[in-house]
Amino acid sequence: MSLTTTATEALGTALLTAHETQQPIAPLTTTAPDMTVEDAYGVQMHQVAAWKNAGRRVIGYKVGLTSLAMQKQLGVDQPDFGHLFDDMLLDASAPVSLAGFIAPRIEPEISFVLSKDVTGPGLTIEALADAVDHAVISLEIIDSRIADWKITLADTIADNASSGAVLVGEGTARLDGVDLAALPVSMRRNGETVGEGVGAAVLGHPLEGALWLANTLGSLGQTLPAGSLIMAGSITAAVAIAPGDTISASFGELGTLDVTFA
Template sequence: MTDEDLLQAAKSLIAAYGDRSPIPPLTDTYPGFTVLAAYDIQLRQVAQWTAEGRVIRGHKVGLTSTVMQRQLGVDQPDYGHLFADMFHLETLPIDTSTFISPKVEPEIAFVLKRPLAGPGVSVADAISAIDYVLPALEIIDSRIADWKITLADTIADNASSAGVVLGSTPAYLDRCDLRLTGCVVHQGGEVVGTGAGGAVLGSPINALVWLANTVGPLGITLDAGSVIMPGSLTAAVAVAPGQPVTATFDGIGSVTASFAPQETA
């Protein structure tokens, strides 16, 4: 891809955020589209958003579980950026019309108490950097039409990021084994998913290690106070207007995303 191609791809994705009109897969538009080019496109968007005043509050790791890789047809993790305006409170209904085709994933969010910078970050380093964990729901969305994505497509689309809902009760690592932490997801009172922390690269902490060592060589440090979303414990659940989604985690607590009912004419 030429520099002009990279710029045009970034502009197309930014425009899709604005008008909520998805674009064709970039892998179809640009033959030979690579993961390296996809991260270039993601970072071009991040640069524009930060120049416009948006504030980075953390990062997400996506596609860490076999079930999510199988659901979206990819074979390795990716990462994206989380901005302050992507965080929603549990008590406030979320307007689904601001998305294109949203889905929800249950995750165990990390909040860091000290910076974490790779390469060379170990599991011990990651544990030492974690302040506490929170029950969380990530809203993912795709600016690529019909979720017809490859790994490169979702990377370019900021890892399909769209929103985050955090629970309000912190839990500490010495009181829970994240590998064995079970999760049940309810939507509108019905069980729609179950899973455990071990689905996330064996442990969500491994996802944090992967992230720090992946972004470190790019000059990116995971700052103190950052929220890190390490990946979903279950398959993603499609959002339905008016139907709340609750994830309950053993030993950690629960979190609910409330979605506003569909407006009628």
């Protein structure tokens, strides 16, 4: 690590303030150009600790930057992860307010719910598959507390992997009941197609995104508990959303997930 504890906490506090005020800040890497990925996770964890102390509950994790489309969009070459909290899970059956976001974008994802604890590192794809209860269609609203999305890998990691909110659909499947790698996914905004892909866009298979997470957390001494929701990564590039927009994401045989924003 290159940052002192004091510097790490100061950056984390700046992001917490940006969350609360919805006033974005300059890229952290402009004020801390030597910030490493390890430093950035330290900044993220400073915020996670504060949120837990405030009563928020971790319900899972999101894996970001797993598709070539997203890596190209943000100019990075490796995944990252962020924490999902109970109040980030939104109901798609009613119009969703964007009042709490700064510069929201949306992505279609295949997510997983665990039926048992898993611990890496060294976890195999077979062992992880055995621990998955089901896959579920989902949309992630990403947001950036960094002004104008001018982020490096370290910036987005520090900002809880640019997490915003989660919408989970009714389409679920057991892993042996659907070919997730071949699953066609498309997303429309106000009737216009804005993204298309297949499950394999996520590291070859969406489960690989979850495996990367389990092994990365394991290397940090953390277990993924049963019941966790794991968002495995976006299948298409993210698109901007605004009040009045309607998003419809189709996940092949698993159905669609529609949401309108207010």
